Amino acid sequence: GENVEQHPSTLSVQEGDSAVIKCTYSDSASNYFPWYKQELGKRPQLIIDIRSNVGEKKDQRIAVTLNKTAKHFSLHITETQPEDSAVYFCAAPTGTSYGKLTFGQGTILTVHP
Amino acid sequence: NAGVTQTPKFQVLKTGQSMTLQCAQDMNHEYMSWYRQDPGMGLRLIHYSVGAGITDQGEVPNGYNVSRSTTEDFPLRLLSAAPSQTSVYFCASSYLGPNSYEQYFGPGTRLTVT
Numbered sequence: 001g002e003n004v005e006q007h008p009s010t011l012s013v014q015e016g017d018s019a020v021i022k023c024t025y026s027d028s029a030s031n032y033f034p035w036y037k038q039e040l041g042k043r044p045q046l047i048i049d050i051r052s053n054v055g056e057k058k059d060q061r062i063a064v065t066l067n068k069t070a071k072h073f074s075l076h077i078t079e080t081q082p083e084d085s086a087v088y089f090c091a092a093p094t095g096t097s098y099g100k101l102t103f104g105q106g107t108i109l110t111v112h113p
Numbered sequence: 114n115a116g117v118t119q120t121p122k123f124q125v126l127k128t129g130q131s132m133t134l135q136c137a138q139d140m141n142h143e144y145m146s147w148y149r150q151d152p153g154m155g156l157r158l159i160h161y162s163v164g165a166g167i168t169d170q171g172e173v174p175n176g177y178n179v180s181r182s183t184t185e186d187f188p189l190r191l192l193s194a195a196p197s198q199t200s201v202y203f204c205a206s207s208y209l210g211p212n213s214y215e216q217y218f219g220p221g222t223r224l225t226v227t
Contacts, residue, residue, distance in 0.1 A: 006155075009153065032214050034214065034215065034216075036216075042220075043203065043218040043219060043220050043221055044156070044203070044216075044218050045218070046215050046216070049214070049215070089155060089156065093214065094158075099143075099144030099146070099161070099163065099207045099208075099209055099214065099216070100144075100146070100158070100161060100171075101158075101214065101216060102158070102172075103148075103155045103156040103157075104155055105153060105154060105155040106153075106155045
């Protein structure tokens with residue numbers, strides 16, 4: 001099955017700095033890589049995803065890059081704001097069931113004003 | 114649309130008790146799943162279903178049962194609660210298909226087993 005490793009486990013930045021979170025995956029057949037954000041006490045919500053036919057995708061201050069050869073993908077947040085403070089999870093598909101995802105261990109991002 | 118709903122929000126059980134966590138979705142999603150979330154361990158898949166009458170085990174299925182009699186509902190049963198099952202439980206649903214993976218999560222159930 002798929003194995004997803006996420007680093008770092010915690011990340012502390014000053015407001016306005018950039019933040020980068022990295023994930024590696026094991027199944028070379030994986031073709032979809034989402035990122036979820038979970039605010040304290042809330043449910044995880046999808047913030048951005050990328051499919052294997054593209055190398056980068058941007059949405060305002062967030063971007064995701066994918067390196068299929070190295071089997072890793074990264075979340076980039078620019079001009080961080082205190083409201084970006086949350087736990088971020090990466091994920092990758094598991095097996096042949098389209099809906100089934102394996103999640104990384106999560107990164108606690110803290111943005112200091 | 115209510116999206117994905119879960120009940121109860123909080124529950125305290127004694128060791129050995131059984132209970133059912135409820136999950137429902139009104140988006141006509143084929144795929145439904147249960148995760149548990151523990152500190153430092155991300156979201157781990159307990160059981161999942163790709164349609165009514167079809168269920169399968171995930172990464173951590175021991176001690177849990179599920180059934181899927183309708184498209185909308187996917188209850189999770191704890192057979193004999195243990196302190197190791199203290200966790201936050203999330204139900205999620207999504208469409209099935211080669212271009213459909215986004216999981217929609219419920220608000221979660223915080224379970225404490227004493």
